[in-house]
Structure formats: structure tokens, C-alpha cells
Amino acid sequence: MAWYAYSCSQCGYCVEECDQFYGRGWESQSPRGKWYWLREYLEGRAKWNQAQVDTFLVCTTCELCNLRCSAALPIEPSWMKLRGMMIEKEKRMTFPPFEMMAEALRSEGNIWAGYRKNRADWFPEDLREKHGPGRKAPALYFAGCTASYVEHDIAMAAVRLLDRAGVDFVYAGEPENCCGTPMLVAGKWELFADIVRKNIEVAKQAGADTVIASCPACDMMWRNVYPEWAKKLGIDYGIKVLHYSEVLSGQIKSGQFVFPPNDLQPVTVTWHDSCHIGRASGVYDAPRDLIRAIPNVRFVEMEHNREKAHCCGSVLSLIKDPPVAADIGKTRLEEAVEVGAEKVLALCPCCQVQLRISAKKKKVPVEVVDLARLAGNALGYDFPDPNPEVHSQWGVFDAFIALMTPQGFAGLMGTMWPQLIDAMPFGMGPMMRAMGKIPGALNAMKPMFPILFPRLLPMMMPKVMPVMLERVAAMIPMPDYMREQMPELMPKVMDSLMPHMIGDVVPLVTQPMIDYLTGKTK
Template identity: 55%
Template sequence: ARLKPEAQIGYFAGCTASFVEQDVAEGTARLLNAAGVEFTYMGEDEACCGLPMLVAGKWDTFAEIVRHNIEGMRARGVRTVVTSCPACWLSWHTYYKDWAQKLGLDYDFEVRHYSEVLAERIRAGEFRFPNPVPLKVTWHDPCHMGRAGGIYEPPREVLRAIPGLELVEMEYNRECAHCCGSVLTLVENPDTGKVIGNVRLREAEATGAEAVVASCPCCEVQLRVTAQKTGRDLPVIDLAHLASRALGVDMRDPTPYAMEAWGVFEAMIWLLKPERMADLFEELFAPMFRAMPAPMLAMMRLAKRVPGMLGLMKPMMPLMMPVLVPMLMPKVMPDMLAAVARRVPMPAHMQEQMPDLLPEAMKGLMPQMLPLITPLVVPRMIRYIREEL
């Protein structure tokens, strides 16, 4: 193995390749090693590239990430950062450079996608694949690496260098390639994401390819989700995974775990709709009222008995909610954890983390969510006071 504690080349794996579609990171490391590339890796010191925080407007968090990752690579003597995830490539290549200047950080990195490194060595005759892979495939150009980076040919060069592999192009390719519909579309509106993804899969099927090859972990999740939801039997294979087959390495298919992880994510997206959050709050009324300070609970019970008082209280409740919810949230958290678990099936290792994750998530979510759910919750709360308190 050529993994070094310090090296001029540093591999940045990214979150999805590290924790979900791990064949991406494993395959990339195997390919770099087979090509004779000595590289280092931040390991558990590696933070997210930060792109989700940047687009979400959490610029203070993004600044911390930029500083952390740049300092981590510099401490390992890195001059060239190599990524497998196109979003990580875009972050390091473009956004880190801009933000380093804003933050007063030294930034003198060359940033490359691993397919560029491999293609360069293939052209120079320094690397070749020893084993054939008899498969007809089509290539999906990722937006972050394609239109945003102009990296179109290197992944194709890698595919063409694999013995026995046939590469056929979709009608829309390179700078004209259609987006897969992932990232903000899939998260904000899964139904729209499915429609967009289906367009791309129809293009792929029209080529007669036996599989779609991609390099973006998010594209791969989206295309796999869409294929499942539309009943399409078209495998989606990561470039590093496929190229590793030509090295004689057959890695585990990440699709089952990726689909399981997406199922949790999709259920959580559904839960975070204001209507669903209002349903969740209604289920928590009983423990919330039990957790109220005694004087406040007495006032609520008095309002139930005095004619017209609930009507007077109704316009006050939207003003009370921003005070009431943060005060009661820690006390009802066990009930909320149970209610979320009933709505979002998740594997045991995720359930174990929820007592730590959910309180922090709610703390960040509630300031934005309360104005949306209060009009839905208040009438139900008035009814609860009148009928059940």
C-alpha cells in the first residue's frame, strides 16, 4: 500500500463515499495505489467538504470547515488534493480558494479528480488495467465536475482503457448532459426528483447499455432511488467500483445499504413538512402539558372553564409558542424520540445516536419551523384544552 502519513498528494474521500457508498473511497484508493500514486489521507480528521453548509447559508460553519480541512492537508505536506466526489472537487477547487482568501489562509493546492490522475498515467503508458470487464456501459456526466469543472474526457479515458468494456454515449452528454435531479431537488421535492431522474434513466436505456456508470455519490443515490421507484432494472455502478473490477477486485455492491440509508432520509424529509410536524406536536400535547410549570397549567385549565377565555387566548398562543416550545422541549424529548421512531424506521446504529442528534437538530430547526407550524398547531391545542385537559 502507498498510503503515507505525509505525502505531496492527499486523497479527500468525502462523506457519502466514507459512510454510505464506501466502494467509491475504497475503489479510488485501490486505483491510485495500482497506478503507483503515493498519497496520504486525513482519516477521521477529515471533515465534510462543507458544500451543504455553504448552500444552506451556514457560512460560519463552512468557514470552520474550510480552515480545518486546509490546515489538515497542509499539516500532512499535501500540495495536490485528489477527490473522488465531484462536489468535494468543486469545494476544494473553487470555494476553498475563494474562502481561504477571505479568511487569510494560505492556499496553494492543485485540485484534481482521481480520473484525471489515472488518465494522465494511462496516456503516458504508466498504468494499464490487467483484467477484462465485458460490459456495455454509458457514462453520466455529473454537474459539479462537468459544467462546473469541464472534466469530461478523463473518466471516459479511464473507461476506454478497460479491456472488454464498451462505452456508449447518451444523447445528451458532456456540457449538454441532463442533471440527475439529486441534491436540492431530491431533498426538497422527491416526486420532482423522480421525474428528472427518470428522464436520465430513459436516455441511458435508449443506448442499450447494461449499466450506468457515474462518479458522483449523490448522482448514484438518486439514479438508484429513481430506478427502484420506476421499476427499472438498470444497475448504477461507480466508476472506481467498475475500474477496480479490471484490477481483479470485486467489491460489495453498496446499493442495498444506500437504499436503506435513503429510506431513513426520505422518511425524515416527509416528517419535516409543516403538516407532519404539526401532527407530531399534537401527539406530544399530553406530555407537553404535564411538563408545563404549574401556574401556566392552572391558567390553561382556568381558560377551559371560563366562557370565552379560550377565544381570548387563541391570538396570544402564537406569541407564547416561541417561549413555550424551547422551555418544554428538553422535558418531552423522550416522548419525541419515541414518536419520531414510530414515523422513521431506522437501523439500530442510527437509533442509538438519536438521543444525541435529535435535541441538537430540534434546537436548530425550531426557530424556522415554528412560524410554519403554529397556525396548524394552535387550533388543535385549543381543542385539546377544551376536550381533554
């Protein structure tokens, strides 16, 4: 890493095309800026803090900088190593939403906090006997979390296409776990290793030597990352990985798969090359072959396409800085508008979530549609509209992102001062109330609060957790299944976050607490 930092010539070829630079406007967010900072750190002129940790974590892993670098430095892999070092080894704080995802994943095997028992609910009933859970086949279809719990049309359309193509495949259903991408980029590598073990075992239990994915991130894990980690973990791998578009492209070229005439309205579409299926896995032609084979569809390319395609801005920007993600998404969507596209086709469930949210926030007049859905429609299949669920789920997620910040936690604590004061150990609650009646006493204690709170809060949290859960439920309307899991998830999330955040929370809650105790507020 040090060698790479000093090898960077500071030429700046990476800067303009970095989504973190053009989304934020600060060169410190670009690869050149990060290499410069690392040199400053190595020479003792800079120190790590949470803001700098976040600067490295927020990289979307689009890998465009790897192609732009005049020195051919492995930029994205270097940032990935730093994630593991900072979070797994040095126990620094990852993005707070990842802690919620991690606990949901440990409990139910997915990042959306859906129940494992509902993972296969989307699977078409008429295909269960032929391809459903419990069977064995040479190929395993891997749906991933977002297609299983949010954008059902992606998975439903993918299995319809594979079935029509005559592919002998099976879907594992409930045993399937998240592919682990969120935990890898979050730096939670011990949990990621556990996921790798479990998913490889699922494939083996299904009798499969090939995994077919629809999600580009899942594809990237199985194709590029799992083999490396399987070797580290001493696991026999030997699994071939294909994207469903590659399967269909081969059959289209051989004449085995042909789209019949359809009654779709003629439409002009463009193609978003998801970073993880394009630059990471090198799959560019297969999706285009599929698009061009669909009758009544006119295909146009965006200015930035294939290996030069711009990132959508998900997932890391979206969960760290939603307004920045919307700006990045708008940049990508406007390319589609400029070439006259009515629809932006994509593969990645997370790209689609991000682009749909960006289109709505920024009022960009273009529709985001999954490729498998369009192809399935051309075969006469109908699928549920994913947009209501996308915006509903994102509304919950967005609210939790705002909550899991120092400002959010301070605001939450401000709704429960009576309970917090009563929960203080060692009889401090009555003492604090008494001091509130003595003019100036609590203000004199202010310098002690940064020392006291980190020690007291862990003892207070179990007592106030029921009230906190009530307040969170009132603040964030969430699905029943998520609300039911909050008593298990929230304490673990708080245990993970508060040791890192307490230093930023205390200054925000000190004066409001004094105002409450002195009777200025209720």
C-alpha cells in the first residue's frame, strides 16, 4: 500500500471520472486525493479519524479509476484492503446502516431484515415442481437479497427466461443467503467469510457445479471473490459462474432461443453497464445481444458505455450521503435522456433502486426497467411493479440512515429524558434532578459529561430500550416483519455504534438535558 501511495504520479487522470469527485466536488474524495493523504499519513503529517475512514469506505467500488490510472495501480483493491484493516482489524466504525444489515444477515440471512421463511415467496408456483427448492440440478439460480425481498420482478423474470431457454436449474430458496457484498465493502470480513462458507455449501447441496446469477454484485462474488476466499478458507470450489444474459446470448446466437413477435409498443431503450457486471466481470456483449433480439425495441448507447460507463452512485454513496447519491444518479440518467431513451435498462437490483430514487428526487423523465422484466414481457409474461415497494423500503432505509447519526441519536434521546434520567445508575438520577434546582450547578458539571456519559450509557440502555423502540416505531413507519425484529436488532446495533459515536453525541445532548433538568423544556 505504501509503495502504491508513492507510485501515484498525481497526474489526475482518475479525478474527473470518479463519481465521488463529481458527486461531491472535493478532490480529497478522488483516488489522487486519497493517495496524497496516505503519503501525508505515512510521513506523520496526518492522522486517521472517522471522517477519513468514511472517505475510503464511501468509494462505490466502480473500478473506473483502475482503468484510468496511468501507473496501472490497483486502486479499488487497495481501498478494499483498507476496509478490512480499518474495520475488521482496528475495529473502527463502518457506516451505521451496515450494522443493521449485519445483524439482519446474522439472524435471517439477508440485508433487508425480511424473514428467511419468506425468501422464496416470489418464486412462480408453476415452476416449483420443475425448478423449485428441494430439487437437484447441474445449475443453481442465485437470486440475491434485493430481488428476493424488494424487486421481485427481477428474479421472477430471470427464472422465466431460463425455463423458456430449457436450462436445467434449481433455486435453493430459504437456504440461500446474501452474497455478502455489503459485508465485504463494510469491512466486516469475518461475517463475509461465514457467508462464503454457507453459500458454497448451498450450491453443493443442490448438486450444482454452475451458479447462474441475475444480480451483478452476486455474480461478482461467485465469479471473482468466492474463489479467492474459498482458497483462503481451505474450501474446495470448482464452481462455474454465468450471468443469465450470457446463457441466453449463447442460445440466441446458436438459434436455440428466439423471441416471437409481440404486441409491445415500440420503445427506445439504453443500457446501463453496472460496474460489477462490466468492469469487474467483463460482461458487456451478452446483455446487448439480449436487448437487440427483442422485437419492437430500439437500442441506443449512452455516451459513457462499456468499460467507460459511469457508476449509478449506489450502494455506498446511497447509504452514506443520499443527497450526493441523487446527484450522481442524476448525472447518469441525464445521459439516457440526451440520447433520446424512454427507458434505462439495467441488471443490478441496487442500481435500479438507486436510479429509481434519483429519477424521482431529481425529476428526470426516464423510466428504469430491469432487462429480464422487459425480455419476459416480450415473451408474454406479466410481473409486479417494483416501484411501490422500492420507494416504500427506501423510505424506511432513508429514515434509519438519518436516525443512525449523532444528530439522529441526539434527537431520539431528546424524546426520552425522563426515562434516561431515571435509568442512571448509582442513584445519579435523583441527584441530577436535585442539581437541576440549583442555579448553575449543571453548567458547572458540563466538563464531566464527556467522561461520565460513555461509562453510564451502556448501563442505561437496557433499561430504556423498550421506550426507545416505541419512539423509533413512532418515528419510522416500518413493515410488521421489521418492527417485530427490532427488539433483537436494535440493542445489538446500539452496542456496535455507541462506543464510536458517543463522543459526537454528548455535545449535542448536554444542553438539552440541562434544559430539561432545569425545567426549561419538558
